[in-house]
Amino acid sequence: MENIKTALYNLHQKHGAKFVPFAGYQMPIQYSKGIIEEHKSTRENAGIFDVSHMGQLFIKGDDTLAKNLERIFPAELSNAKLNQSKYSFLMNEEAGIYDDLIITKVEGGFNIVLNAVCKNTDFKLLSKLLEDKYEMILSEELSLIAIQGPKAVQILEKIINGVSDLKFMNGDTFNYHEENIYITRSGYTGEDGFEISIKNDAAEVFVQKLIDEGASLIGLGARDTLRLEAGLCLYGHDMDINKSPVEANLKWAISKNRILEGGFIGCEKIKSQIENGVSKIRVGIKPEGRIIAREKTLIFSEDDKNIGEITSGTFGPSVQAPVAMGYVENSFSKIDTKVFLEVRGKKYPAIISNLPFYKKSYVKGVSK
Amino acid sequence: MSEVKYSKEHEWIKLDGDTAVIGITQHATEMLGDIVFVELPEIGSSVAKDGNAGVVESTKAASDIYTPVSGKIIENNQAIVDDPAKVNNDPENEAWFFKLKITDKSEMDSLMNKEEYEKFLKESGS
Structure with missing residues (x-):
């Protein structure tokens, strides 16, 4: 099967990306400047990460949904405030980790961001666990872009007014070119930053704006060195079905x-x-x-x-x-x-x- | 000093009398990416043609270094052990890997000259 290209594929190519197959996607491992430069520019300035391979799942539901999700996840979801995000795990009975994920309470349900390698199996498992009671959409129309680093906030604020008011692990809907886009203050590099969920057809222009404002594209190579320095786990390596969150020190x-x-x-x-x-x-x-x-x-x-x-x-x-x-x-x-x-x-x-x-x-x- | 020769494993070698200086090519460093660790063969050790003679690691992975000719190691470049980034900056000059006393000069014959190496790079599509 051919690897899927994200909406930013052409832009990656333009910036000298070397591609690798990753979880069924053709993803940039690095660009022309190399991993160390990319790593440092994220720590010192702002890096842009195409994480569109990750799963963006929306589960639509009424008040019963939070309770039913609490039968699955070890997070407090019934009392979660609107736009609040929680880091959690999808586990088996032995507490082995199927996936680690971020759950955000949004208008009319919950958004869950899933690891790329796990997203399809997660979807099936969650449908089964929720007994198909709720509408579930694993989006194919949305890209996910992260901007991370000390200058992330000022760069993104120039393009989308108000993002600087977001608190860590909180999100909100913002208006961008007459469209609603959803942004959370989060990331996986040990830096301050944001994750932006945006329609595929608007992604490239949006990322070009971030680049014009001084941020640079960062590949999977530097994403790995950044998250490792920050002590963050990579699913399939530092955690998997044979390890529990307690064993993973989480x-x-x-x-x-x-x-x-x-x-x-x-x-x-x-x-x-x-x-x-x-x-x-x-x-x-x-x-x-x-x-x-x-x-x-x-x-x-x-x-x-x-x-x-x-x-x-x-x-x-x-x-x-x-x-x-x-x-x-x-x-x-x-x-x-x-x-x-x-x-x-x-x-x-x-x-x-x-x-x-x-x-x-x-x-x-x-x-x- | 004789001309520089190249191996298919992307090492370069320069022979002066029976002393050879060996390093990795610019092309090799481009494939490897940022080099962050270098391990060199010990002085006094013997290495055999196409055999293992050190390791380089990039942020991504570890790769073996091979020697294009047999010989006895007489010097290794501690400067690149202390500062592996030198290999990316100047692989074909300052960042040589090791010097050896060559056992059999005829082993040089099977190696490529610059022109042949460039052609080899093109043909291997790398």
Whole structure:
């Protein structure tokens, strides 16, 4: 089957994109300037990401919908305010993660942003779990554009008045060229930023405006180094069906009230893992020196016992050092624990590290 | 000094007497992207033609470096280990990888000259 091209394909090409197949899409991995430049320009200025491959699902429903969604997701949705977003998980009974997603309460229902590789199976599973009671639309008409970085807000504000008033993990509908577009303040780079849901036929002109205002296009390569420095998980690598949110060290994303009240899929397992602990857990790992530990690199204890495996690793352009995440036996998860990573047959020292690796330095009151 | 020769694995080699300087081509760096890690063969170690002689890693992936000729490593370029970005900036001069004492000069014969290498790049569509 041929890979799908997003509405921005021609624009990517114009900017010297190298394409790779990703989740059935033809996506830019980098542009002519390269991953490190793209990474830095996001941290210092503003980067534009075409994330149109991600699923944009709208579920239409009345008051019963929130309650029914709470039987699936471990998030507080009944009391969610209009335009409020929640990070959550679609799990099985064993609390294994099918997908991690963002749920936003909107007029007349909920919007859910799904990972590209998971979106079709998520759709089927959700239809089944909701017993086809609600109208569900997995959009093919909408593009999703992220703009991230310290200058994202001022650039986007020039094009769409009022976005600077949005709070983190909140969205709203804005008027753009007589059309309604939906924007949330969110992202996946460790930077301030926005995700803009816009009709395919308006996407290219819109992105060109962002470029004209000083933002630059960023490919999947830099998206990966940015999210890894920010300690954020990539589905299919740092989390999957064999790992629970507690093991993935994402217990903060599960509402305490929902755990008390119960009634969502995987609840019993989550409860028991929180009470009794887990045998393996996701940690940050900092190799000493410059050695890069990629996915599947084995992790050893000081007495040479295999205690886990790296799930993503790269060189962090902003921290100027290699960074990695992986799962280790719980007793080795304490910060500063010394471990060894087996790379090309040799063992290299590393330490268990706090996440994120990169923390935004405080920016003093920027005037509008 | 003899002319620069090229391998199909995108290494360049310059022979002076029986000492060869080896590095990777501009084209190789363009394919690899930003280089962030370099591992070089140890001084005194022996390497065999087309055998493994180091590793470069970009932000994306790790790639092996091969030696186009056999020999004994006499020098390696620590400057690119300390600052791998040098490889992207000047791969065919300052950012050489290692020097070796060549075992068999006739191994040079099978390598391409600049013209042949450029033709090879075009034909392989890369």
